[in-house]
Amino acid sequence: MEDEEKDEQESLNPAEESSDLNTEETADLEEETTEESVEELKAKLKKQEELAGNYKIRAEKAEKKAKETKPEESQKQPKGERLSDTDIIALAKADIHKDDISEVLEYARFKDISVSEALNAGVIKTTLAEKKEQRKVAEATNTKATGRSSKKKSDEQMLAEFEDGKIEIDDPEEAARLQGLRVRQNMNKNKQ
Numbered sequence: 001m002e003d004e005e006k007d008e009q010e011s012l013n014p015a016e017e018s019s020d021l022n023t024e025e026t027a028d029l030e031e032e033t034t035e036e037s038v039e040e041l042k043a044k045l046k047k048q049e050e051l052a053g054n055y056k057i058r059a060e061k062a063e064k065k066a067k068e069t070k071p072e073e074s075q076k077q078p079k080g081e082r083l084s085d086t087d088i089i090a091l092a093k094a095d096i097h098k099d100d101i102s103e104v105l106e107y108a109r110f111k112d113i114s115v116s117e118a119l120n121a122g123v124i125k126t127t128l129a130e131k132k133e134q135r136k137v138a139e140a141t142n143t144k145a146t147g148r149s150s151k152k153k154s155d156e157q158m159l160a161e162f163e164d165g166k167i168e169i170d171d172p173e174e175a176a177r178l179q180g181l182r183v184r185q186n187m188n189k190n191k192q
Helices: 002-012 016-075 084-094 098-111 114-118 122-140 157-166 173-189
Strands: none
Touching: 084 098, 084 114, 084 122, 098 114, 114 122, 157 173
């Protein structure tokens, strides 16, 4: 009977039993979690140290490479902007506009040839011809506004302005026209 009473008590208090079990399981889990987290932290720390070391090595290599390339770049650049006498003579004889000289010099440096050879290159000849044509067109095109109107004045208006002193004649064609108008006007007066 005593056994039965114990069983009844045990069956009456199952919450107590489960809480005792839960406490033991929780303690075991905490120990495992703590051990795992310490191990994980150690692994993460080790990985970060490795990465930091790798970054340092990369930075050092990049610095060495940058130092090595600087002297090479200075060797590639020409020693000053001095032109040889033959290059100067070739530029003078070529009758090149001052804006185009830099283009010829750049091409000569790029191709690593003399200026006279660059002037004989088809690319430069074509480019210079195109730019010369563009300059001619720009000079021929009047971009400034002039005081003259595009319409021709009528004969009567021109004579009236001339008699009033309002007209200034700068164009020889207009002067000849005005003179012809005055002659006709005088002939008409004489016939009447």
